[in-house]
Structures are given as structure tokens and as C-alpha cells.
Amino acid sequence: MSPAPRPGPLPTSLPLLNLCPEEREARAPGPPAALPKPRFVGVNASDINYSAGRYDPSVKTPFDVGFEGVGEVVALGLSASARYTVGQAVAYMAPGSFAEYTVVPASAAAPVPSVKPEYVTLPVSGTTAYISLNELGGLSEGKKVLVTAAAGGTGQFAVQLAKKAKCHVIGTCSSDKKSAFLKSIGCDRPINYHTEHVSTVLKQEYPTGVDVVYESVGGAMFDLAVDALAIKGRLIVIGFVSGYQTPTGLSPVKAGTLPAKLLKKSASVQGFFLNHSLSKYQAAMDHLLKMYAGGDLVCEVDLGDLSVEGRFRGLESVFRAVDYMYMGKNTGKIVVELPRSVNSKL
Numbered sequence: 001m002s003p004a005p006r007p008g009p010l011p012t013s014l015p016l017l018n019l020c021p022e023e024r025e026a027r028a029p030g031p032p033a034a035l036p037k038p039r040f041v042g043v044n045a046s047d048i049n050y051s052a053g054r055y056d057p058s059v060k061t062p063f064d065v066g067f068e069g070v071g072e073v074v075a076l077g078l079s080a081s082a083r084y085t086v087g088q089a090v091a092y093m094a095p096g097s098f099a100e101y102t103v104v105p106a107s108a109a110a111p112v113p114s115v116k117p118e119y120v121t122l123p124v125s126g127t128t129a130y131i132s133l134n135e136l137g138g139l140s141e142g143k144k145v146l147v148t149a150a151a152g153g154t155g156q157f158a159v160q161l162a163k164k165a166k167c168h169v170i171g172t173c174s175s176d177k178k179s180a181f182l183k184s185i186g187c188d189r190p191i192n193y194h195t196e197h198v199s200t201v202l203k204q205e206y207p208t209g210v211d212v213v214y215e216s217v218g219g220a221m222f223d224l225a226v227d228a229l230a231i232k233g234r235l236i237v238i239g240f241v242s243g244y245q246t247p248t249g250l251s252p253v254k255a256g257t258l259p260a261k262l263l264k265k266s267a268s269v270q271g272f273f274l275n276h277s278l279s280k281y282q283a284a285m286d287h288l289l290k291m292y293a294g295g296d297l298v299c300e301v302d303l304g305d306l307s308v309e310g311r312f313r314g315l316e317s318v319f320r321a322v323d324y325m326y327m328g329k330n331t332g333k334i335v336v337e338l339p340r341s342v343n344s345k346l
Contacts, residue, residue: 040120070112178331235270301333
């Protein structure tokens with residue numbers, strides 16, 4: 001994965017997500033944009049899906065990958081200068097974020113107080129949890145909520161937001177360390193699936209089922225979650241990480257029995273893809289930033305300090321970070337640090 005070329009001066013009307021000067025004239029101009037130099041970029045399970053061409057098969061290689069980052073604005077489109085200033089810290093969501101510089105539409109950036117890795121947790125992971133639970137969860141006091149991969153980048157927010165709604169939260173994870181983290185952010189019943197059977201715990205401790213499932217694993221975990229739904233229960237699919245590295249991108253599920261199971265319980269399964277809710281994105285970011293500033297939200301990051309080769313530094317370490325995630329090693333959002341360039345020409 002080679003860094004994107006450094007751009008020249010920004011034109012008055014900026015194209016979207018295009019850092020190569022020779023390509024600028026070939027694309028239609030987009031909305032006013034800012035050019036951040038990333039200091040931290042986020043790693044997502046969906047990076048694999050995107051790079052495999054499953055989100056948009058029409059996009060052919062080579063193309064830039066990565067979805068989010070936090071950095072300092074180093075240049076502005078003319079109209080964007082009304083909202084941002086050079087040197088300002090911003091968090092942003094934009095395809096092609098694994099780069100030394102990224103052109104970002106002004107509407108996709110959010111001012112943040114400083115350049116720190118915790119802010120990278122919000123543009124994709126935080127907003128996905130916030131919008132999906134608000135729109136589809138029907139959360140209210142006393143509801144039982146199951147979060148799979150609860151100690152991961154987006155799971156941590158689902159746990160906290162469900163607790164803010166006064167729900168009883170159950171979270172699956174893969175280690176005692178992660179169980180301890182989940183307890184620290186309010187999870188009522190962490191389940192380490194390496195030491196306990198999730199299905200057994202749910203049947204014994206929640207015999208009437210769970211009201212909401214925030215599901216990102218897929219495969220056998222999806223089947224288990226469907227079986228655990230209560231009457232009128234809701235299962236929200238925000239991913240299926242167990243299948244992202246398979247040739248088809250899908251892990252087998254018992255789809256043949258799904259209609260009967262849902263009918264018997266008047267239950268529902270609904271998918272959530274953040275790109276379909278961008279009209280609510282800015283309000284979600286604003287709310288999450290206020291929560292974090294007020295100490296009401298933990299934004300746990302994993303910079304790879306405990307990985308075999310140490311902290312994830314530089315674009316060349318993105319590969320290690322993705323492997324680290326798929327081995328289930330991370331607690332919180334995996335973040336890669338991009339050192340300041342000493343030879344920047346901007």
C-alpha cells in the first residue's frame with residue numbers, strides 16, 4: 001500500500017477524494033473540501049470487504065482504502081475556508097483515508113479540540129452504533145440488549161449507549177481482559193466465549209430471551225442470536241466479520257429456518273449500513289463529541305502497543321493492524337499512527 005502522492009495547491013472547486021493532480025481535470029467538481037494531513041487513521045473490519053470489491057464492484061484496482069482519520073487541515077477549498085482554518089484539528093470519514101493526505105468534503109469533517117487517537121473512534125464506529133440503535137433499537141429502560149464483539153471498535157459504543165438508555169447489557173468477547181474492560185464501561189454480563197458457552201449462558205440466565213441484538217459477527221453467532229431473541233425482539237446486523245475473509249464473504253447461517261423463527265416470535269432482523277443514513281451523520285457526531293467532552297463516553301483505542309512488533313506506526317503497519325484485528329487481539333478501536341513528515345512540501 002503506497003502513500004498517495006502529495007497534491008499541489010488546491011483548486012477553487014475541489015473534486016471528491018482525489019489526490020492525483022493529473023486526474024483532477026477528469027472528474028466533476030464536488031462540494032467545498034478541506035485537505036487534512038492525517039495523524040491517526042482507523043482500521044475497520046469492513047476494510048477487507050471494501051478492498052475485496054464487495055461494497056462497490058464497479059471500483060477497480062488500484063484504489064485507495066481506509067475510511068476515517070483525524071489530522072490537521074493543511075489546505076482548503078475556497079468555500080471551505082468559511083468553516084475551517086489551516087492548522088485546525090478535524091476528524092473525518094472519507095474513502096481513501098490510508099494516505100499521507102486526504103481530500104475531504106467539508107460536510108464529512110468535524111472539528112475536534114485536538115489531534116488525538118480517541119477521536120478516530122467516532123466517525124465510523126461511534127456513529128454506526130448511535131444511529132443504528134436510535135433508528136432501529138427501540139431502546140428503553142429495562143430492555144435486555146446483547147452486543148456481539150462487544151469489546152471491539154463499535155461494540156464498545158453499543159454497550160455504553162444501551163446503558164445510557166437504562167438497558168441491561170450482555171456482551172460477548174474473547175478474553176478475561178476484554179471482560180474486565182466491558183465491566184468498566186457498564187456491561188452487566190460479559191461473556192468470554194472461550195471460557196463459557198454463549199448459548200448456555202443465554203438460555204440459563206435469560207430464559208425469556210433478549211429484546212435487542214447488536215450483531216457484527218455473523219455465522220454461528222448470528223444463528224445463536226436469532227435463537228436468543230425474545231417475543232418482538234429485534235436483531236440489528238451491522239456486519240458479519242466472520243465471513244469477510246472467505247471467498248464469498250459469507251459464513252453459513254441457518255437461513256432456511258429463519259422465517260419460521262421470526263414468525264414464531266414476531267421478531268425482526270434488519271441490516272444497517274452507515275452510508276444509507278448520512279443525513280443523520282453530522283448530528284450523531286456532534287452528540288458523541290459532546291458526550292466524550294463531558295466524560296460520558298469512553299473511546300477506547302488500541303494502538304498495537306501489545307502486538308508482537310509493537311505500536312502501529314506508518315502506513316506500512318496497516319497490514320499488521322488488520323491482521324491483529326482478525327486475530328481478535330484488540331480491545332477498542334484499532335488505530336494507526338502516522339508520524340509527522342519531515343519533508344512535506346505543503
